[in-house]
Amino acid sequence: MYGSQCAVNNISLTLREGEIVGFLGPNGAGKSTTMKITTCFLPPTSGEVKVGGFDVTQHPIAVKRITGYLPEHNPLYLDLYIHEYLRFIGRLYGMSGLRLRKRVDEMIALCGLEREQNKRIEALSKGYRQRVGLAQALIHDPKILILDEPTSGLDPNQLVEIRKLIKDISRNKTVIFSTHIMQEVQALCDRVIVINRGEIVADNALSTLLGSAVQTISIIVEFEGDVQVAEIQQIKGVTEVTKLKPNTFRLTAPTGTDLRPEVFRFAADHHLSMVGLKLEENSLEEIFRSLTHQHPV
């Protein structure tokens, strides 16, 4: 509770070791608050939170030792140099000496910071600062990683690299990261938790979630030359035809049917040129929106 506003209302979730979990939700849903509670930054108003067997209110230091946290706005000490900063963080976790220096070098290599490694953090671009943030979360090799919007503000190249990084380092760790970007969830996660207005609205394996809300699949096909709707409805398996544009149609069929070979055969039989054929994936975006539909802003 923030004052009288309930940010997170009675949520209950358990992460298994080695899972990568995507934490989805609209802005203001309570993702960051949940993460702040889990990392002992905020206390839970009620209820119990345990990380690695340790309770966050009773053994906060033990919890902090085994977690790596990348906070939402990636706060950094801008006046420090990268090496300096990482060494400082490493020392806070009890590392020292040669081992620390080697570990810092490993982190710099892992996060792709070699070329920028002699700069002050304030001289880095956003993408590189994000990498420094990740490096400090990983430096003590924590078993549990909590990443709050790890890819926010990155350009498409950096996105790919950071996602690859997260995938690589996540072996043998339990990772939970929050995001709005569906491709990320599809690329990285085993399990997806969706939160809305402080309550969990979905908690499934990724495949289940993708399959669940979808009863039908659609393809969009564009022909060159005139085609009648009535003719298209003849195609085996098609339950519904919608005309989008002259000669562009959406064909709908029950989940599991692949209409594309049939459509191809149809075009061949009727001597039509098929100019476009696309499988419309019932995207995670739509599932997200249906689970979290909000009042119009």
Next chain:
Amino acid sequence: MIQVLAKEFNSFLNSLIAYVVIGVFLVGIGLLMWVFPETSVLEYGYADMDTLFSLGPYVLIFLVPAITMRSFAEEKKAGTMELLFTKPLTDWDIIFGKFFACLLLVWIALLPTVIYYFSISALGNPVGNIDTPGVIGSYIGLGLLGGVFCAIGILASSITPNQIVAFIIAAFLCFIFFTGFNSVATLGLWSGQALFIKQLGLLEHYESLSKGLIDSRDLLYFLSVIFIMLAFTKLIVGSRQW
């Protein structure tokens, strides 16, 4: 705690803060002690360091808040509180780390003034005619005074994310604690309690130490004030937990 101390102190050295503070302090004290005729030892004619010890605190009231103002205020502004408080450190580790970093800087600023002791001692008639125990007591007092001001400054910094406000509050509180109680004691309201009111203030105990007799009551007083200020800081910093 050591790591926080080292980082804070290095930040002082990496920015202009350390150099400006030490420079301004030493230049100011140097001018007051040797150059300006009103306060200069050379004009005064007596071989003692009273100028340093009577004016020093006022220079510190102005400078110590400048050192401490960024300790928590900047962390709040930059959001690094969240970073620091999710590392395996206790609140006390963080508070003491910052406190001792500031205190170290103050003591380093005070250290060069020991040269004045040797200068004045050599100028004395006969040579060496200086109240050494008094000087030692005064340095202890000044060092502890620096400690109290640092603690007040850190408390002020934890109240607000605005460094200017932190500075002003710190300077004001330092002034109140130093001379405020004496001034309040002069009001005619207190029948016999005037001395007690004075003893609540820093000046009384500072002057007492300056006499050269290290009274444990004075030491205890300084340490208590430092601890109380830092305890309030812990309260405020820990209040996010409520």
